[in-house]
Amino acid sequence: MLYDISPPLHTGMPVWPGDTPFQAYRVWRLEHSCPVNVSRIALSTHAGAHADAPLHYLAGGMAIGDTPLEPYLGPCRLIHCLGGGALGAEELQAALARLPGPLPERILLRTWLRSPTTRWDPAFRALSAAAIDWLGGQGVRLIGVDSPSLDPADSKTLPAHHAVARAGMAILENLLLDAVPEGDYELIALPLRLSGLDASPVRAVLRSFN
Numbered sequence: 567m568l569y570d571i572s573p574p575l576h577t578g579m580p581v582w583p584g585d586t587p588f589q590a591y592r593v594w595r596l597e598h599s600c601p602v603n604v605s606r607i608a609l610s611t612h613a614g615a616h617a618d619a620p621l622h623y624l625a626g627g628m629a630i631g632d633t634p635l636e637p638y639l640g641p642c643r644l645i646h647c648l649g650g651g652a653l654g655a656e657e658l659q660a661a662l663a664r665l666p667g668p669l670p671e672r673i674l675l676r677t678w679l680r681s682p683t684t685r686w687d688p689a690f691r692a693l694s695a696a697a698i699d700w701l702g703g704q705g706v707r708l709i710g711v712d713s714p715s716l717d718p719a720d721s722k723t724l725p726a727h728h729a730v731a732r733a734g735m736a737i738l739e740n741l742l743l744d745a746v747p748e749g750d751y752e753l754i755a756l757p758l759r760l761s762g763l764d765a766s767p768v769r770a771v772l773r774s775f776n
């Protein structure tokens with residue numbers, strides 16, 4: 567069974583305040599003199615489900631088109647962390663301990679009971695740098711969240727992103743996890759090979775093993 571964990575991309579979808587709104591234009595329209603429909607899209611590199619590259623938050627960091635793909639493919643664990651406020655290391659450890667077996671290299675965190683699909687909501691759960699440091703120490707290579715950022719919307723220092731950089735982890739954000747039970751899955755969420763860019767939209771899915 568496959569879970570699609572990518573929110574739909576469409577005109578009017580909520581975006582980070584001040585960032586590019588998603589827009590689509592029909593460049594060619596199928597009609598008697600034209601055999602095809604072709605569109606042009608304008609969107610932020612952080613639109614919908616996306617992968618952050620180190621270049622997003624580190625001067626001289628690696629671009630998304632150059633990052634290794636292994637973190638984005640393979641066994642992962644999804645856990646629900648539906649409380650409020652910043653998500654710290656202790657809460658994360660307790661939540662992960664609910665599932666048996668060794669920790670996979672990819673961890674997905676559901677923080678919304680219902681992801682906001684019609685409006686921008688700045689009240690999302692950020693992760694503490696200590697929580698990221700602990701995951702890095704466990705050998706985790708990818709952290710994925712259903713919020714728009716690992717850090718608070720008004721953060722200027724991005725401590726969780728920088729903890730990710732120290733641990734050499736990959737980041738997925740804006741996943742749609744409303745309908746997925748806690749458990750172990752195979753993650754498939756490849757970024758586009760965008761040269762020199764800071765992030766890329768992904769089509770993210772979870773495949774259940776049973």
Ligand SMILES: Nc1ccccc1C(=O)C[C@H](N)C(=O)O
Nearest residue numbers: 582585610612618714715716739
């Ligand atoms: N679009 C933006 C414009 C300005 C500042 C941040 C963003 C972000 O998208 C944040 C991002 N999702 C992040 O946490 O990496």
Ligand SMILES: [Zn+2]
Nearest residue numbers: 612618739765
């Ligand atoms: Zn991002």
Ligand SMILES: [Zn+2]
Nearest residue numbers: 618715716739
């Ligand atoms: Zn980010």
